[in-house]
Amino acid sequence: MNKTAIGLALTAGLLLPYNLLAQMDTGRSSVVAISKQMGVPVEGDFKRFNAQVSFDPAKPAQARASVEIDIASFDIGAEDYNREVRKPEWFDAARFPKASFVTTAIKSVGAGRYEASGRLTIKGVSRNVVAPVSFRAQGTQQVFEGVLPIRRLHYNIGTGEWKDTSLVADEVQVRFRIVINKK
C-alpha cells in the first residue's frame, strides 16, 4: 500500500507542472473485469475508481496516467457473489482495498493508438504490464479505451481449490474506458 501511495504521490507531483490535473468523468468512465467460468463470460464492474491523466497526443512520451480502484466496489451483478469475491480467496478486499495502475512509459504505436507500460498492483502484487490504449478527443473530453488481459493467478486471485483454471480461466480481460474533462 505504501508503495502505491508513494507512486500516486509521485505521479501527482509529475502531473502538476503540466497543470492538467484533469477531472475524470465518472459517469462515462468504466473499468470492467471479464472472467470465464467454465466457458461462460462473467462481467463485473468496479463502481468506484479514479484516474488522473496528463496527456498531450503530440507528446506521448511526456504523458502520465494513474488509476486507483476501490476493490470493494466490484459488482458482478448479484450481491451474494459480490460478497464472495471480496473474501480472502479472491480479492481480499479488507486487506487490499485498492488496486492501482501507474504508468511508467507511454508510446505511440499508430494513429490514435498507444501502449501504456506501467505497474499494475492488485492484492498487494505489483507487476509490469503493457496496456494497449486508443485515444480520441471528444469536444472538451479525452477518451482512453482499451482491454488489458491479465492472469488472475499472478495476483493470487482465486486461491486454494479456486486455482483450478478449468473452473475459472486464468486469463481475465480488464476493459477500461477513462474519460477526462480537459480544462
Next chain:
Amino acid sequence: MHGTTVGYTRTAIGLHWLIALLIFAAFPLGVYMTDLPFSPMRLKLYSYHKWLGVTVFMLAVLRVLWRLTHAAPPPVAMPAWQRIASVATHHLLYILVLAVPVSGWLMSSALGMQTVYLGVIPLPDLLARDKALGDQLAILHKALNLSMAVLVIAHVLGAMKHHFIDRDVVMGRMIPFLASRHP
C-alpha cells in the same frame, strides 16, 4: 415398424427414454445445487444442469418433429374422461419439456450468466441483464418444474394403471420388453 398404427417407432421410444433419463438427472440436480454455498462444486453443477437442460430441449424438439411426422398409435379403449386426461397430460408434458429449459435459459440470461453449452458453444442471451426479471424467471422456472413433476407422476401412475389394472398394451408400447410378455 413402418406402420403408423402398430406402436411407437424405435426412434420415438429411444427419444422418450433418453429425455426421461436426462430429466431425472437434471431435476434433482437443480433442487440440490441451489442450496449449495459458493464453491467450485456449485459452479460445476450449475454448468452440468444447464448442459442437461439444453440437451433435453434439443431432443424434445426432435421428438416433437418426429411425432408430427410419425403418428402415435391409436388409443386403446377407455372411458372418455380418461382419454381426455391422457391427451391433456401428454400435450402439457410436451409443452413443459420445451418450456422448462427455455425458462431456465431466459433466467440465466436475465441474471447475467450466459449459457455456454458444454463450456464451448455460447447460446445467445435472449434477454438483457435485469436482476428483478431474472428473479421472477427463477420463480417461473421453479413453478414449471413443479408442474412437470406433478404431470410426470400422473403420467407414470396412468401407465402403471393401464399395465397392472387394465392389463392393456399402453405401457408396453413404450417398454418393448413388457409388450412381449403381454398377450
